[in-house]
Structure formats: C-alpha cells, structure tokens
Amino acid sequence: MDALTLELLNGVSLFAILAIVALGLGIVFGLMGVINLAHGEFVMLGAYVAYVVHANGLNHWLSVPLAAVVLFVLGVVIEVGLIRRIHRQPELTILATFGLSVCLRQIAELVFSKDFQSVPNPVPGATEAFGVLFPTYRYLLIAIVAVVVAVTLLAFTRSRFGLVVRAIVADRDLAESAGIRTGVTNLCAFGVGAATAGIAGALVAPLGAVEPQAGLAYLPGAFLVVIVGGYNRLWGVAAGALVVAAVQTGVIHFYDAVWAQIASLALAVLVLQFRRPTPAGAIA
Amino acid sequence: MRTLPDSRTRSRLWLVASLVALLALVAAACGDDEAETSDAPAEPAAADTAAAETSDSEEAPEPETTEAPDEPDPDEPATTAAPEPETTEAPDEPEPDETEEPAAPTGEPVRIGILFSNSGPAGVFGPPTANIAEFIEEDINAAGGINGRPVETFLADDATDPAVGRQAMEQLIDGHNVDVVLGTHSSATRQAAKPLAEDADVLYIYAALYEGGECSSVMFNTGEVPSQQLAPVIPWMMEQTGGQRWFLLGNDYVWPRRSFELARQYIEAAGGEVVGEEYVPLGTQDFSSVAQIIAGSGADLIFPALVGGDAIAFETQAVDFGIGQDAIPRLANIYEENVLGAMGPAVTAGMRVTLGYFKEVDSALNNEFVSRYFERFGADAPPHMTFSSHIYDAALLYAAAANAAGTTDTAAVAAAMEGLTLTTPTGDIAITGSRHLAQPIYVAEIQADGSQAIVQSFPSVEPDETCDPT
Numbered sequence: 001m002d003a004l005t006l007e008l009l010n011g012v013s014l015f016a017i018l019a020i021v022a023l024g025l026g027i028v029f030g031l032m033g034v035i036n037l038a039h040g041e042f043v044m045l046g047a048y049v050a051y052v053v054h055a056n057g058l059n060h061w062l063s064v065p066l067a068a069v070v071l072f073v074l075g076v077v078i079e080v081g082l083i084r085r086i087h088r089q090p091e092l093t094i095l096a097t098f099g100l101s102v103c104l105r106q107i108a109e110l111v112f113s114k115d116f117q118s119v120p121n122p123v124p125g126a127t128e129a130f131g132v133l134f135p136t137y138r139y140l141l142i143a144i145v146a147v148v149v150a151v152t153l154l155a156f157t158r159s160r161f162g163l164v165v166r167a168i169v170a171d172r173d174l175a176e177s178a179g180i181r182t183g184v185t186n187l188c189a190f191g192v193g194a195a196t197a198g199i200a201g202a203l204v205a206p207l208g209a210v211e212p213q214a215g216l217a218y219l220p221g222a223f224l225v226v227i228v229g230g231y232n233r234l235w236g237v238a239a240g241a242l243v244v245a246a247v248q249t250g251v252i253h254f255y256d257a258v259w260a261q262i263a264s265l266a267l268a269v270l271v272l273q274f275r276r277p278t279p280a281g282a283i284a
Numbered sequence: 285m286r287t288l289p290d291s292r293t294r295s296r297l298w299l300v301a302s303l304v305a306l307l308a309l310v311a312a313a314c315g316d317d318e319a320e321t322s323d324a325p326a327e328p329a330a331a332d333t334a335a336a337e338t339s340d341s342e343e344a345p346e347p348e349t350t351e352a353p354d355e356p357d358p359d360e361p362a363t364t365a366a367p368e369p370e371t372t373e374a375p376d377e378p379e380p381d382e383t384e385e386p387a388a389p390t391g392e393p394v395r396i397g398i399l400f401s402n403s404g405p406a407g408v409f410g411p412p413t414a415n416i417a418e419f420i421e422e423d424i425n426a427a428g429g430i431n432g433r434p435v436e437t438f439l440a441d442d443a444t445d446p447a448v449g450r451q452a453m454e455q456l457i458d459g460h461n462v463d464v465v466l467g468t469h470s471s472a473t474r475q476a477a478k479p480l481a482e483d484a485d486v487l488y489i490y491a492a493l494y495e496g497g498e499c500s501s502v503m504f505n506t507g508e509v510p511s512q513q514l515a516p517v518i519p520w521m522m523e524q525t526g527g528q529r530w531f532l533l534g535n536d537y538v539w540p541r542r543s544f545e546l547a548r549q550y551i552e553a554a555g556g557e558v559v560g561e562e563y564v565p566l567g568t569q570d571f572s573s574v575a576q577i578i579a580g581s582g583a584d585l586i587f588p589a590l591v592g593g594d595a596i597a598f599e600t601q602a603v604d605f606g607i608g609q610d611a612i613p614r615l616a617n618i619y620e621e622n623v624l625g626a627m628g629p630a631v632t633a634g635m636r637v638t639l640g641y642f643k644e645v646d647s648a649l650n651n652e653f654v655s656r657y658f659e660r661f662g663a664d665a666p667p668h669m670t671f672s673s674h675i676y677d678a679a680l681l682y683a684a685a686a687n688a689a690g691t692t693d694t695a696a697v698a699a700a701m702e703g704l705t706l707t708t709p710t711g712d713i714a715i716t717g718s719r720h721l722a723q724p725i726y727v728a729e730i731q732a733d734g735s736q737a738i739v740q741s742f743p744s745v746e747p748d749e750t751c752d753p754t
Contacts, residue, residue: 208597
C-alpha cells in the first residue's frame, strides 16, 4: 500500500515536471504552428536564472517569477527578431529554432562556462503525508505547477485573449480579415511559452544539474507530451503529460527505466497512428 | 519564357561552383603552407606551433586566405579552446631548473594530435586536457624532444559526437599530418575514428577510461578499464563499510554494462550479493521511481555508474528520498570533481571514488606538477584530473617509445611501447602485453568540505585484458 502511494506520488511529480516543461512548447506549437527546437534551451536558461539567484544569496522561490519575466522578455525579442519572419513555414521554424538552440547553448557556455552548476534544494528532506515520506520540494513543485498550468489554461480558454487565440487557431486568415491582430497575439503567445519554460527551468534546477547542455534532455520529453496529448487544444498538454507520466512510472515500477523510455516512445507512435488529421488551422 | 529561369539557375550553379572552388583553393593553400613550414628544417618550432595552433582555434589568419577573409573553413570541426600564449615560448630555451641540460631539440617537429571532447555533453572534460597539451610540448621539449626533434601538439574537438570525431581524426591525420594521435573521448568516437588511424598507419593511443576489449595494430589503450578500477576496490569497499548487498545503477550503454558485469563477479567472489541492477537512459532527469526501487531493495552499498547531469540528478534527488550517501554508501567509478562539486559536499561527503588518478596523489612528482598547473592556469582553473593526466602520460609514453625506437615509424614505436615502464605524476605505469596499462588505482573519499582525500591506493594494478593484433 505504502509502495503504491509512493509510486502514485512519483507519478504525480513526474506529471507536474512534464506538464510545466511541455506547456510552453504546446502553446507555441498549437497556436503559432512553430516547432520550437530551442524550447529546451529556454528551460536551461530558466535554470540558470535560478542559479544566478542562488549565487547572489537570494531566496530560491524568487527565481520562479524572475525566470518567467526574463524568459518572457527573451521570448518577445526572439519572436520579433526571428520567429515573426518565418512562422508561416514550419520547416523554416525547425531550422531557425535549431540554430537558435545551438546559439543559446554556446552563449550559456560563454557566460557561465561548461562546468556543472547546481542550485541547492531550498527545502531539503521529506514530509510525511498519506502515511509515506515524500520529498517536500516535490510537493511544492506539484502545487506551483498546478497553479501555473491552471492560470495559463484559464487565460487561454476563459479570457477575451483566449477567445482571440482560439479564433486564430481555428482559421488564421479569417481571424485576420475579421480585424484580429494576429501579430500581437503571436508575440504574446511566444512570450508566454518562453516564460512557462523559464518557470519550468527554475523549478527543476534543484533536482539536477544546471549546465549549458541541460536543455537537450528536456526537449524530447516535452515533444513526447505534445505529440501524445495533441496540440490543437491546450489541455492536451496536461492530458499528454498525465499519460506519459503514468506509462513511465508504471513501466519503471514493474520493469525498468530503459523499457519505460521505449514504452513512452512507442506510445507516441501509436497515438500518431490513430490520431485523426488535425485541423489545418493549427499548422497552416 | 524558359531562358530566364534557366539562365538564373545556371548563374546560381556557377556561383555555387565558384564558391566551392574558392573553398577548395583556400583549403589547398592552407595545407600547402603547413607542409612547407614543417619541411623547413631550421624553422624554430615555436613559430610554427603558434601559427598552427591559431589556425586550430579560430578562422585561419594565414596570408594565403586573405582573398576570402569571410569564408568559413569547411574542414574546420567545431572548435573552441583558445591557444595558450605560453606555447610561443621557444622550445630550445632550456628549463633553468633542469639539472642535466639535454640538447635543445631542433629540426622538423614531431606532430602529436590530441583528439578530445571540448564541446557537447563531455565538453566539460576538455579544458584541463587543452591546458595539459601545453605541458606536453614544454616537458618533452625540455627533455630533449623526440629523437632530437621538438614536439608540437594539435588539438581536435569531437564535440562528443562520433561523426564529428571521425572528421576531427581526418583533420589531424590528413590536415596536420600527425605522427601519433592521443585520444580522450567516448568509445563511440574511438570506434568511428579508429579505421582512419588504421588506414593511415598512425599510432593511436586511447587514454580515456573505458570498458576494455579494444585491440588493434595501431592502438594502445592507457585508460583505466573496469577490471582495474573494481577488482581490488570492491573487496576493500565491503571490508571498509561492512556492506554486502550491492545495488548497481548505471546509464544504459556499454561502459556501465561492462563495469557491472565484472563488478558482479568481484562482488560474488568477495562473498557479497547483487540485490538490484538498473539502467537508465542517458539524459534521465527524474529518479523518483528508481529511488523507490533502491530503497526497497535492501541494498547497503550502491555502485553508481552514472555520467554528468544524470549523476547529479540522481544524487541530489536520492538525498530527499532517504537513500543518500549517509544511508547507503557509494562506490563510484566516474564521479569526478566537476560532478561532485555540483552535487555539493552535503550530498557527497563520504562517497568513495575509484580512479587511476586524482590531483591529490601524494608524490613529489605529482605535487610539483599540480602546483605548476594551478600556478600557470590560475587557482580556479579547471582541475587536472584522470582524463588530462592520462593524456599527459600517453604523450610521455609515446616520447619514450619513439626515443627508444629511434624513429617515429608506427610499427617500430609500437614495438618499443610494449613493456615500456615510466614513472609519471600518476605513479608507476607500464604498458602490458595486452596493449593496455598497468597502473596505480586510487580510492578517494569525499571530505566534509567537498575536497578529495586519497584513502587507499593499489600500485601497479594489471588490466584483465587480452590482445594480440598480429
């Protein structure tokens, strides 16, 4: 029973990590049709924000909003300077964002060196709940991710901004001819996508290494979630993260970690086989 | 109507063709220039070195290339490490502290290529090796060079990518015309680059710790193999901690798998038991489920063969899951200073690491070497460690063998390598009949302040390897 509870909590924490890492990718892909291969680097830069906050002796939790702001600004700059010019051609966005990811990695290397850095856990140790001990930091991470994901989903579904976004996703040209300024919406979407990646980076920083290459490890997982969950509806990211986390945790528990990765990749293949063609508006 | 697009296509084709031709010209000019420089017998090696090293790291500012200054060199692999200004020091200047002054080396330099990872996931190990390249030139030249000729080093980065590694090897062999290649990089790069060395009959000394089993007529493998790191240390570890029940956790590739295969034998021979063996894909970030498995396994010792960020993620998360070093002692075979530093002393204190070199090795030779290293490159220089130390040793082994053979001919030097013994900052080392290296193995324990202290050393540990390339 205890083992099951723990595994359930592991699954939920993995779900939270996957969801927050993939959220921005889903937003940018779903809304703009931009396949952002630099998304992992946004996460990496978010982790470096946490590192800088730690190196200056400030509270770790400060790094979460700070990473959001820094990455939002960076996202806006990148949208204006790069994405805006090419976002209607998915194959160009793949090449451009791949180049961008290489640049961001090398810049991080120049600024912070290749060395592994780390951010100490602000709340070390475990908390007893549900009859088991589970790391305190992971409880907090789950809570923060829940809030961020909920706020983002609400903003994209319940607000006027969300209405505009959905109009664009449904038919960009029609939305434009109806007087919607898609450029501004794109700018916001890319900025928000980058900001959530920054939050993800700041949140995962105490769980692993902060290094220029760190983003490479996050990108495949994020894509997996977006593929499994679908990208034309934002809650698909949450659903995808849930399925991938369940598969990963389950297979590791009953078999091993290598098969868990194979299983989640097979899942993506399976999902793509049975997915109905996406509405043209999502990509075109 | 048709002529317009046709002529456009044609002019584009011409543009591309002429660009390619221009690039080829530049490449040829560079190659020629190098050959000429090294052919000049009285050319002081220092000037040549400086020029060659500059072309290694940045766009070549050689006179021949001035007609196309913005053209990127197509042969250039991803390069980073800046050349050290000290390499311009003339090699025919005898070291003042040398008691017996050997004749200053003159003539065409012996070219030593160093294939290493300076970018990509293993790039963190690159900077100390780039620093050591400077010492290799200095020290071999100060000792009289190789057969009276000075040595010159050429660095090539594999970007932790076998395909790039193959190109880098090609550049060393065909571009820089090296006499020997010293390698510290992944086994994947070795497999990709080895055929080039074999085809060109260039001696290739692979100096990184690896899974063992390599055997080729042009190769020597001087890094630690698992049998060396583990055979003496596993029984010692069980004796020290009283632990019997091991959990083996590794990244899923050949080196951890081979290490665990051998570890299992040594553990069982020492009366212990393997209670769990798990592999995780490279780049794993979440270890919560794995931590669960370890916690439930009843293990009282963990042997983690995890690399880089995976190691850091596992160890930092393990503490919160109650399976940190305090609860279950670790014996690691790759945790090095960078990784340990990022984990922090709260996580690492008490961990034991088995490797063929630590900068803390207490010998007069090593103490002098290490203090010279930090004096030269600064107190916060990337620490000299087992990879850079083995590259240094490989260069000294090559120099000694080539001097004994009286030539740089590959077969003759290879013959002279076998049975060669040396004393280096690492300790007493000897090339074995299996073309590996009998070498000391050290166990370091991480102290409360995060520093490493050597708590046990095993001199001249023989590798359990067989090789007969002929």
